[in-house]
Amino acid sequence: MIRLLVLIVCSFFSYELSAQTVITGTVSNNTDGKPLAGTSVTIKDKTGVLVYGLTNEKGDYKLSFKSEEDSLQLIVAGLNFKKQVRMFDNKSQNLNFAIISETIKLKEIKIKPPKIRQLSDTLNYLVDAFSDQNDRSIGDVLKKMPGITVKDDGAIFYNNKPINKFYIENKDLLQGRYGIATNNVQAKDVATVQVLENHQPIKALKDKEFTDEGAINLKLKDGAKGVLVANAQLGAGASPVLWNNELTSMYFNKDRQNMNAYKGNNSGLDAGAELASFYGGSGGASPSGSLYVQSPSSPGISQKRYLFNRSHAATINNLWAYDKDFQVTANLNYLNDNQEKESYSQSVYYLPGDSMLTIEESLASTRQINSLDGSLQVNANRDKYYMDNTLKFNGKWAAEKGNVLNGSELVQHLNSPAISLNNNFSIIRNYKKTTLKVYSYNAYSQAPQTLKVQPLLYPELFNQPGTPGVMQQSLHESQFSSRSRVVYGLDHGSFKHNYGIGFNANLQNFRSDLQALSTDGILSGADDSLKNDMQWNTYEVFINPDYTYAKNKLRVSLSLPLTYNYLNVVDKFADHDKNSDRLFFNPSFSLRYELTLLWNVSFRAQRSNNIGGLSNGFSGYILQSYRSLVRNESDLPERQAQSYSLDVGYRHPIHAIFFNFGTSYSKNKSNLLYGYDYSGIRSQQRTYNLTNYNEGYNLFGKISKGIDAIASTLVVDVNYSGSKASQISQGEIVNFKNENYGINPSISTKIKKLGSFSYSYQYNRSKNKTEQGDKFSPISSIRQRGQFNLFPAKTLTLNIALEHFYNSAIRGKNGSDQSMYFSDLGAKYTWKRMEFNLEYNNIFNTKQYISATYSDISTFFTSYNLRPAQVMMKVRFKIL
Numbered sequence: 001m002i003r004l005l006v007l008i009v010c011s012f013f014s015y016e017l018s019a020q021t022v023i024t025g026t027v028s029n030n031t032d033g034k035p036l037a038g039t040s041v042t043i044k045d046k047t048g049v050l051v052y053g054l055t056n057e058k059g060d061y062k063l064s065f066k067s068e069e070d071s072l073q074l075i076v077a078g079l080n081f082k083k084q085v086r087m088f089d090n091k092s093q094n095l096n097f098a099i100i101s102e103t104i105k106l107k108e109i110k111i112k113p114p115k116i117r118q119l120s121d122t123l124n125y126l127v128d129a130f131s132d133q134n135d136r137s138i139g140d141v142l143k144k145m146p147g148i149t150v151k152d153d154g155a156i157f158y159n160n161k162p163i164n165k166f167y168i169e170n171k172d173l174l175q176g177r178y179g180i181a182t183n184n185v186q187a188k189d190v191a192t193v194q195v196l197e198n199h200q201p202i203k204a205l206k207d208k209e210f211t212d213e214g215a216i217n218l219k220l221k222d223g224a225k226g227v228l229v230a231n232a233q234l235g236a237g238a239s240p241v242l243w244n245n246e247l248t249s250m251y252f253n254k255d256r257q258n259m260n261a262y263k264g265n266n267s268g269l270d271a272g273a274e275l276a277s278f279y280g281g282s283g284g285a286s287p288s289g290s291l292y293v294q295s296p297s298s299p300g301i302s303q304k305r306y307l308f309n310r311s312h313a314a315t316i317n318n319l320w321a322y323d324k325d326f327q328v329t330a331n332l333n334y335l336n337d338n339q340e341k342e343s344y345s346q347s348v349y350y351l352p353g354d355s356m357l358t359i360e361e362s363l364a365s366t367r368q369i370n371s372l373d374g375s376l377q378v379n380a381n382r383d384k385y386y387m388d389n390t391l392k393f394n395g396k397w398a399a400e401k402g403n404v405l406n407g408s409e410l411v412q413h414l415n416s417p418a419i420s421l422n423n424n425f426s427i428i429r430n431y432k433k434t435t436l437k438v439y440s441y442n443a444y445s446q447a448p449q450t451l452k453v454q455p456l457l458y459p460e461l462f463n464q465p466g467t468p469g470v471m472q473q474s475l476h477e478s479q480f481s482s483r484s485r486v487v488y489g490l491d492h493g494s495f496k497h498n499y500g501i502g503f504n505a506n507l508q509n510f511r512s513d514l515q516a517l518s519t520d521g522i523l524s525g526a527d528d529s530l531k532n533d534m535q536w537n538t539y540e541v542f543i544n545p546d547y548t549y550a551k552n553k554l555r556v557s558l559s560l561p562l563t564y565n566y567l568n569v570v571d572k573f574a575d576h577d578k579n580s581d582r583l584f585f586n587p588s589f590s591l592r593y594e595l596t597l598l599w600n601v602s603f604r605a606q607r608s609n610n611i612g613g614l615s616n617g618f619s620g621y622i623l624q625s626y627r628s629l630v631r632n633e634s635d636l637p638e639r640q641a642q643s644y645s646l647d648v649g650y651r652h653p654i655h656a657i658f659f660n661f662g663t664s665y666s667k668n669k670s671n672l673l674y675g676y677d678y679s680g681i682r683s684q685q686r687t688y689n690l691t692n693y694n695e696g697y698n699l700f701g702k703i704s705k706g707i708d709a710i711a712s713t714l715v716v717d718v719n720y721s722g723s724k725a726s727q728i729s730q731g732e733i734v735n736f737k738n739e740n741y742g743i744n745p746s747i748s749t750k751i752k753k754l755g756s757f758s759y760s761y762q763y764n765r766s767k768n769k770t771e772q773g774d775k776f777s778p779i780s781s782i783r784q785r786g787q788f789n790l791f792p793a794k795t796l797t798l799n800i801a802l803e804h805f806y807n808s809a810i811r812g813k814n815g816s817d818q819s820m821y822f823s824d825l826g827a828k829y830t831w832k833r834m835e836f837n838l839e840y841n842n843i844f845n846t847k848q849y850i851s852a853t854y855s856d857i858s859t860f861f862t863s864y865n866l867r868p869a870q871v872m873m874k875v876r877f878k879i880l
Contacts, residue, residue: 023094025041025060038054041053044073054120121199123195133794141187142156163214169225171319172319190220193217194218205386205435228250231246232877233874235873236872242870246262269311272335295363301805306849328376328379329377333371342362342865343363345360370396374393390423398417412625425441436488439486444479452471471626472515472523481505483503503539507537514621534618539568540564585609601649605644645664658703658704666697670692675730719741734770740766742763744763780808796828823843833877847866
């Protein structure tokens with residue numbers, strides 16, 4: 001596989017480097033000598049156009065092509081400038097132009113601006129060209145723009161890669177929680193959506209550190225700037241009694257931005273979804289021995305179909321800009337969420353000897369969450385100097401109750417509060433030929449948890465006086481993390497090298513007790529095998545030289561980090577303390593080559609080594625759920641991983657076509673193999689000192705095309721993935737393979753001013769088999785959705801939506817239960833400053849959603865209880 005990837009990359013190079021001609025130059029105004037941006041530069045041969053482009057902000061252009069002809073034609077043209085044509089020899093050279101202004105008298109015509117314009121590395125999408133009468137928020141319009149994808153959870157991707165920043169008027173107000181903007185900024189207030197390609201958000205690192213990720217910037221219309229806007233919504237419906245209320249306000253100008261929102265409902269909408277952050281970054285670790293209630297998992301359909309909730313969410317966001325490059329941002333978010341779920345599940349576990357273990361359960365759970373988080377950021381972002389300090393806090397108070405019926409009733413109660421505080425500081429300073437970077441991150445978190453399960457399922461573990469009735473698992477973990485790094489960089493033109501040195505510390509305290517509580521209220525003393533009391537301290541010292549070569553179309557990066565890892569474990573219930581030290585070498589390599597102005601290819605390779613953490617090291621039993629009793633019986637896991645990926649991208653903004661395909665391969669080696677011993681509904685984890693490998697591979701492709709002739713955007717997404725792994729079941733090794741593939745075409749169309757239509761089709765197929773020859777029946781699933789919006793008047797919108805789900809593993813009479821249908825109706829009417837929305841959801845009153853999936857060597861069937869048919873009337877009105 002590795003050789004194949006290398007051969008593919010080399011073939012691209014050999015193709016492109018042969019007979020390549022590069023023409024560069026500058027276009028300026030003949031009158032005043034000023035550079036002209038956005039001027040068209042085209043090279044032709046006898047057959048037609050070879051290559052074209054636009055000048056950047058400095059008036060510079062650069063065109064590369066291949067041709068066998070001796071001489072070619074270069075044409076420079078721009079609005080209000082006289083066209084210039086020049087013949088030139090077919091060899092790399094510099095051609096400058098000083099073009100003459102020309103007044104052009106035109107007949108009165110109506111000019112239709114292009115939907116997508118490109119200027120240097122910025123694409124400008126004209127919002128009005130993609131929106132229709134049914135669209136309210138800018139998020140509705142983003143979904144229709146070629147090259148841009150909005151995932152179901154709200155994450156935004158450009159050309160199949162996640163964006164790294166989301167700006168409103170070039171400012172990052174929301175710090176990654178951009179769902180607040182996409183769902184509340186009205187589409188009619190946005191003039192242009194900009195995609196900033198290969199975006200480096202830190203100005204001091206521009207042309208020093210490179211990325212192939214894009215960013216989104218919303219350019220507002222003049223009427224939406226410097227104006228305080230406030231909107232409210234009141235909604236009521238049945239059945240049962242439903243409500244859905246909102247209050248939002250926003251203000252944007254060059255010195256200050258503000259955006260606040262409250263949303264609450266019991267109609268199946270996740271009010272907290274907008275508060276999710278899509279930026280990566282440092283965060284506190286989750287508890288190593290996390291406890292959980294066995295509850296219904298979320299089905300693969302829209303939340304409004306199944307979520308029984310009472311939710312309230314509020315967010316306050318402020319940004320103050322004191323000059324062009326210095327700003328302070330403050331964000332505060334609160335969520336109060338109550339959710340109820342009900343389902344029937346059947347879990348089938350493969351056991352050696354062609355036997356199966358089947359567990360059938362009816363599950364019901366109620367979960368209540370209160371969370372409060374906030375951040376304060378001070379940021380200076382200049383060409384030669386960058387400083388950022390971000391302070392974050394998070395507090396969560398969660399309680400959950402679950403009931404299980406599997407022949408008898410079982411009750412679970414979980415309390416899991418958690419708090420964390422962290423500070424992230426970084427400073428970068430550019431000198432003439434050098435760069436100094438300093439990073440520091442410090443965090444503290446603690447997470448006490450208590451799980452109670454009734455009745456007592458493991459009586460053999462306890463010596464309990466009286467009649468035992470409840471198992472109680474308590475767990476407390478606190479953690480302090482510190483990471484510091486200093487990097488010295490040297491800039492030698494196309495060649496840049498950085499030398500970093502750093503220190504990391506992660507200090508954890510971990511205590512747990514598993515006890516029995518009698519019906520008389522007497523709590524048993526825990527045996528040592530049911531306790532943990534540990535200090536788990538990890539220290540790392542590392543050096544990290546990395547090298548980058550960037551010239552013309554080629555960019556190559558090599559990172560060579562060397563890390564010394566020291567682990568000190570103090571375990572009060574073990575015979576001896578654990579100490580270990582390791583030296584890890586984790587190199588990585590990346591390459592990106594611009595084949596032409598339209599095509600690019602990227603290759604990445606990485607190797608890593610790591611050692612397991614506290615979750616792999618506690619030796620006393622922990623009851624993670626009523627089904628799962630876990631302890632670690634062996635050495636710490638040590639893993640070696642290697643991964644390779646190849647990605648080819650194409651985008652032609654003028655023709656509104658974006659194309660991306662690629663492949664990836666990974667292979668991991670571990671010294672431990674985990675298995676499970678089953679006894680009825682109970683399972684116990686076992687650990688074995690066996691070297692094992694697992695592999696994964698993936699092929700994917702995506703094309704997005706805007707078709708002006710029918711006012712449509714067409715998207716086709718295909719993927720194939722496979723994996724090989726091992727697991728121990730009932731003491732025997734089971735090697736298994738898994739394969740998945742799918743295709744997902746979709747289209748959205750505007751039917752002039754009469755209406756709009758959207759349709760998506762998703763097909764997936766998965767199959768599992770073991771090396772022992774056992775095969776699982778393949779599972780095929782289909783999901784399709786169509787929606788038609790009719791505009792009988794400018795103030796009236798009618799819509800109807802239909803969804804169909806199919807799963808081949810569901811068995812019913814004549815296959816009738818394999819398909820499920822949902823339909824919704826809606827009407828929207830605007831009158832002055834008010835908008836009336838009437839919604840009728842699930843008009844077929846479909847009461848259950850049934851699905852079947854594979855996981856490793858297990859099959860899971862779920863029947864999920866859904867919300868009944870409901871009618872909701874919402875009134876949205878403008879306050880300011």
